[in-house]
Amino acid sequence: xxxxxxxxxxxxxxxxxxxxxxxxxxxxxxxxxxxxxxxxxxxxxxxxxxxxxxxxxxxxxxxxxxxxxxxxxxxxxxxxxxxxxxxxxxxxxxxxxxxxxxxxxxxxxxxxxxxxxxxxxxxxxxxxxxxxxxxxxxxxxxxxxxxxxxxxxxxxxxxxxxxxxxxxxxxxxxxxxxxxxxxxxxxxxxxxxxxxxxxxxxxxxxxxxxxxxxxxxxxxxxxxxxxxxxxxxxxxxxxxxxxxxxxxxxxxxxxxxxxxxxxxxxxxxxxxxxxxxxxxxxxxxxxxxxxxxxxxxxxxxxxxxxxxxxxxxxxxxxxxxxxxxxxxxxxxxxxxxxxxxxxxxxxxxxxxxxxx
Ligand code: NAP
Ligand code: F7E
Numbered sequence: 001x002x003x004x005x006x007x008x009x010x011x012x013x014x015x016x017x018x019x020x021x022x023x024x025x026x027x028x029x030x031x032x033x034x035x036x037x038x039x040x041x042x043x044x045x046x047x048x049x050x051x052x053x054x055x056x057x058x059x060x061x062x063x064x065x066x067x068x069x070x071x072x073x074x075x076x077x078x079x080x081x082x083x084x085x086x087x088x089x090x091x092x093x094x095x096x097x098x099x100x101x102x103x104x105x106x107x108x109x110x111x112x113x114x115x116x117x118x119x120x121x122x123x124x125x126x127x128x129x130x131x132x133x134x135x136x137x138x139x140x141x142x143x144x145x146x147x148x149x150x151x152x153x154x155x156x157x158x159x160x161x162x163x164x165x166x167x168x169x170x171x172x173x174x175x176x177x178x179x180x181x182x183x184x185x186x187x188x189x190x191x192x193x194x195x196x197x198x199x200x201x202x203x204x205x206x207x208x209x210x211x212x213x214x215x216x217x218x219x220x221x222x223x224x225x226x227x228x229x230x231x232x233x234x235x236x237x238x239x240x241x242x243x244x245x246x247x248x249x250x251x252x253x254x255x256x257x258x259x260x261x262x263x264x265x266x267x268x269x270x271x272x273x274x275x276x277x278x279x280x281x282x283x284x285x286x287x288x289x290x291x292x293x294x295x296x297x298x299x300x301x302x303x304x305x306x307x308x309x310x311x312x313x314x315x316x317x318x319x320x321x322x323x324x325x326x327x328x329x330x331x332x333x334x335x336x337x338x339x340x341x342x343x344x345x346x347x348x349x350x351x352x353x354x355x356x
Contacts (some may be wrong), residue, residue, distance in 0.1 A: 011088030018045035020238040034065040067111025097161035112168035138189040189256035193234040194326030210327035223288025233314035243308040256299020
């Protein structure tokens with residue numbers, strides 16, 4: 001009988017953590033997620049997968065922990081004995097990282113170091129290999145030094161978040177080279193979905209479109225509309241994380257679509273999907289500007305496509321449509337297109353408050 005494959009995911013309650021859990025469960029893994037204790041439930045995105053741990057069918061287990069708490073990370077590693085760790089936990093909002101730089105750097109930078117140290121000690125003591133995935137970001141390219149950006153493009157981070165991700169990136173490489181860890185950096189460009197946090201620009205737009213159609217919102221306040229991003233579908237991107245850990249040798253990979261679009265392009269597609277003109281609804285608010293902006297991101301996915309056999313399944317218009325459709329479903333409007341409807345079941349929480 002083959003041994004159960006066990007994985008730990010930090011950040012399991014986030015967008016990517018939820019899709020990765022679904023994917024690993026579909027590959028017959030036992031999945032252990034690290035969650036933060038909060039005064040209200042923060043498990044909406046994973047509740048549909050959760051089975052009472054007393055049941056013999058349980059394959060998803062949750063442990064309280066935090067990337068700022070190294071002792072607990074070590075304890076969970078010792079208890080769970082994983083073969084793979086996916087480090088997705090982070091304060092991931094770039095604008096917020098300017099407001100809370102110390103906490104951002106602690107969770108993103110030091111958090112990664114704490115986890116790497118735990119893996120190093122566990123592996124050296126037991127001789128058991130634990131493969132490690134680090135959730136790197138296209139934000140590390142910041143003020144871009146080449147177009148498109150690939151694995152060899154120099155970093156120029158432009159936020160506390162991006163600086164911390166660069167630190168985590170190099171620590172991951174350093175642990176690979178110093179201690180022979182199977183540690184990989186995914187350099188993932190923006191990836192979105194109906195499960196995207198409501199304060200990231202894509203979801204803020206698609207949620208506003210649905211609420212405007214439903215008569216629940218009149219205006220959408222945004223910052224810089226000229227920035228360009230390489231946007232893909234999150235469900236596609238978590239497969240690339242897993243593929244990296246299935247290779248013979250650890251390495252670093254860019255995951256992207258190879259296309260770039262502005263916020264205006266996204267607005268145009270999202271509003272026209274419901275026959276509205278975005279210019280009638282969008283207003284400027286300077287509080288959404290950042291002290292330093294990342295103007296243009298476009299990734300070169302050639303290495304991932306060639307070495308991992310990875311390919312995106314959803315194009316830019318398809319992504320916008322499935323996000324708008326899921327948010328329409330969340331306010332009780334069906335436009336006949338079921339794209340994204342399975343995510344409506346997961347994200348059925350249309351708060352009365354306008355979140356921005
Ligand atoms: P997300 O939706 O913001 O989820 C972040 C997760 O990290 C949540 O589960 C959150 O828990 C958890 N977390 C936050 N602080 C933590 C801490 N101190 N200790 C432990 N867990 C903590 O982010 P995502 O979009 O899924 O992204 C996943 C990872 O990829 C992140 O590291 C992000 O920086 C990185 N990344 C994302 C993108 C993208 O476009 N989505 C691109 C490149 C890289 P709560 O639910 O309790 O808040
Ligand atoms: O901003 C502009 C904003 O917050 C995109 C994270 O997952 O991807 C994400 O970071 C652009 C920026 O994502 C608003 O100025 C305009 O130029 O959706 P975002 P991000 O900063 O690209 C990377 C890859 C990550 O790693 C991060 O974790 O949109 N923008 N008006 C706005 N952005 C927001 N949030 N809100 C606005 O009102």
